[in-house]
Amino acid sequence: MSQAGQWTATVMARRDTGDYAVVTLSAGTDTSAARAGQFASVRVAGPDSALLLRRAMWIGEATSSGRDGGTIEVVADRGEPGGAWLAAQPQSARVDVIGPLGRPFSLPRDPTHCLLIGFGAATAALVKLSEELVARGCRVRFLLLGQAAAFGVLAARRFSSEIVDSSGRSIDPREAVLDQLDDSVEVVYSAGLAEQLRPLGQIVTEMGVAHQTAVETPLVCGSRTCTLCALPVRGRDGVTRMVRACTEGPVFRADLVRWDDLGTVPGDCLGAGEEAR
Known part of the structure; x- marks a missing residue:
């Protein structure tokens, strides 16, 4: 890195x-x-x-x-x-x-069928990712969502002919994801604001598909000194910690993010309830 x-x-x-x-x-x-x-x-x-x-x-x-x-x-x-x-x-x-x-996306070792789901400006991260994936022989499919028009639709076409652009329209993101998440998809990559990613993280985890997600935080110090980008993430040891997306992320394993607890400090989070010293 x-x-x-x-x-x-x-x-x-x-x-x-x-x-x-x-x-x-x-x-x-x-x-x-x-x-x-x-x-x-x-x-x-x-x-x-x-x-x-x-x-x-x-x-x-x-x-x-x-x-x-x-x-x-x-x-x-x-x-x-x-x-x-x-x-x-x-x-x-x-x-x-x-x-x-920040921590970037991890690439698969072997050619893989990947579904890339992006919202707004965060799609920029997926366009760059698609170039890296195609270079490894992966098949790439895009699903663009959100109320605002997605970035880089034309650029995405350089790396994939499979692009479903539903951005700028009021549709249920859950239904859109389920329509695209067929049995051929082996890995999902997503990028957007935490609240936009919440339903995706829940659905993809329930279906048992590997999923990496880049959490967008527009206001950020980038140096661990503020907590504007903190979110609850379960570690490999099973312990939940409040981590900063600007340093430990922005890319996380989506199945480890506690989507239902966004915006809160869960009671079982490491350090929760301790008095400040």
């Missing part, structure tokens, strides 16, 4: 795609080893802005060399104030960046 760094990046280019902007930034550290599921933490706006918290943005392509040195692409959601700010920055603007951050 690539080592994270912090640097002041220069905005090199911007590519608009629907509700999103792909912003190319200069890389002050070697980001070429960034993997699918990792993200960058971007400080948005200036010192006088009301936007105080950094934003987590999914990483697209990353290079180590080129005419302008190494670069990294991040996906900015125009519907979110921080994303809208970054998307509006002119070429040569300076931005503080930390990355690549």
